[in-house]
Amino acid sequence: MIHTPICELLGIEYPIIQGGMAWVADASLASAVSNAGGLGVIAGMNSNAEQLRAEIRKCREMTDRPFGVNVMLMSPFVEEVARTVIEEHVPVLTTGAGNPGKYMAAWLEAGIKVLPVVASTGFARLVEKRGARAVIAEGAESGGHIGELHTMALVPQVCDSVKIPVLAAGGIADGRGIAAALMLGADGVQVGTRFLVAKECTISQVYKDKVLKAKDIDTIVTGIRTGDTVRSLKSNFSRTFAKKENDPSITKEELERLGTGALRLAAREGDEANGCFLAGECSGLVNKEQTAKEMIQEMFLEAEQILKGASNRIR
Numbered sequence: 001m002i003h004t005p006i007c008e009l010l011g012i013e014y015p016i017i018q019g020g021m022a023w024v025a026d027a028s029l030a031s032a033v034s035n036a037g038g039l040g041v042i043a044g045m046n047s048n049a050e051q052l053r054a055e056i057r058k059c060r061e062m063t064d065r066p067f068g069v070n071v072m073l074m075s076p077f078v079e080e081v082a083r084t085v086i087e088e089h090v091p092v093l094t095t096g097a098g099n100p101g102k103y104m105a106a107w108l109e110a111g112i113k114v115l116p117v118v119a120s121t122g123f124a125r126l127v128e129k130r131g132a133r134a135v136i137a138e139g140a141e142s143g144g145h146i147g148e149l150h151t152m153a154l155v156p157q158v159c160d161s162v163k164i165p166v167l168a169a170g171g172i173a174d175g176r177g178i179a180a181a182l183m184l185g186a187d188g189v190q191v192g193t194r195f196l197v198a199k200e201c202t203i204s205q206v207y208k209d210k211v212l213k214a215k216d217i218d219t220i221v222t223g224i225r226t227g228d229t230v231r232s233l234k235s236n237f238s239r240t241f242a243k244k245e246n247d248p249s250i251t252k253e254e255l256e257r258l259g260t261g262a263l264r265l266a267a268r269e270g271d272e273a274n275g276c277f278l279a280g281e282c283s284g285l286v287n288k289e290q291t292a293k294e295m296i297q298e299m300f301l302e303a304e305q306i307l308k309g310a311s312n313r314i315r
Contacts, residue, residue: 002178002300002307005165006188009113009133010092011066013037014300016178017115017136017167018292019192020044020070020094021144021278023267024203027055029292031062032200036293041068041094049080056088066091068115073098086110094136094190097145099123104130117169117190119147119154121161128162135162136190139170143193143231143280146170146221152184159185173282175302182307191299193280198292206270207277210235214283226255233277237262241276 006015016038018025022045030040040063042055052069059067069090071081074097082103085093093100093107096117100107104127107114113133118124124135137158139151147154151170159166168181169190181189195201197208210233222241223229232238241258244250259276266275290298 002182002304004182004187006134006167009165010039012039014296015167015188016296016299017041017068017094017188017190018195019142019144019169019190020068020072020096021192021196022046022072023264024196024201025070026202027059027062029195029198029201030067031059032198032292033195033296034059034063034065034067036291036296038292038296039066039068039092040292041070041092044069044071044075044081044085046072046075046077047081048077049084052081052084053088056084056090068092068094070094070096071100071103072096073100082106085112100127101130104132115167118158119149121157124158124162124166128164132164134165134167134187136167136169137186138190139168140221140231141171141281142169143219143278143283146229146231151181155181155184155186171280171282173280173285175299175304175306177282178299178303179306182303193282194286194295194299195292196279197286197289198295199289200292203267204270206272207266207275208289210277211279211283211286212288214279214286216281216284218283219279219281223255223259226252226259228256228259230276230278231280233279233283235275235277236273237266237276 004015014037018033020041020043025043030042033040092113108131115134116127117136137155140146155168165187167188168186173194262276265271266277
């Protein structure tokens with residue numbers, strides 16, 4: 001069985017964290033991943049304190065194992081969310097869309113393990129100095145908000161830059177991805193796209209079906225002009241957005257209005273015309289619905305077999 005320092009740090013069986021995907025990562029999915037031996041993560045997204053508190057308490061009713069919350073630092077409610085995770089004694093936080101430095105001292109004093117998502121070595125070193133217990137090096141293959149560097153290049157450079165554990169993210173959906181991440185120097189992985197089709201994931205079936213049908217070339221990157229760069233599945237919405245983004249007569253404000261609420265429409269309503277279906281480049285590897293437990297066990301069994309059999313393939 002694959003056991004790394006991340007397992008000891010987080011009190012989990014498998015070195016895998018579920019991505020804190022907005023409008024996707026609720027108590028149902030997070031608790032299923034935690035019960036399966038990974039670390040489930042609730043998406044803080046733009047929730048206010050009471051909304052997040054309710055989801056945390058619901059998760060506790062569904063699992064007695066460690067779980068985390070993803071704090072979206074651009075949220076208008078980030079101040080109250082930062083306090084709520086302390087009040088609710090959340091054991092682990094992942095952070096994204098900003099610098100968590102302002103809140104780190106209070107979180108660390110409360111005994112919370114903070115694992116920021118990073119897209120560069122400089123940011124990884126910065127959060128390490130602020131007290132991060134590990135970092136999640138996320139490449140541009142991932143769904144949702146992305147940076148510029150890709151996983152294969154980013155992960156080993158982050159591993160060389162910090163002394164704390166590193167988790168790899170971006171484009172990982174099977175045991176081959178896990179094995180590759182470990183060989184790059186990572187101590188574990190964060191997986192998002194594959195969990196979109198977990199049986200415990202409560203998103204629309206339309207969203208799940210789009211992931212299941214996706215091919216290798218079926219994602220698109222948009223939002224560069226607005227500074228909100230994301231990867232999603234090609235759809236009526238994403239193609240329209242890309243076309244308008246390349247039209248100089250369309251203002252940045254118009255683009256921002258066009259994107260507002262699009263992820264919720266995809267995840268909760270399955271709106272193919274107006275929804276933005278965030279997903280990574282590994283969507284083409286995702287071809288069946290399973291429970292979170294089945295996914296995790298399958299991925300790590302495959303990773304073990306690959307790593308043990310590597311010497312038979314190399315002369």
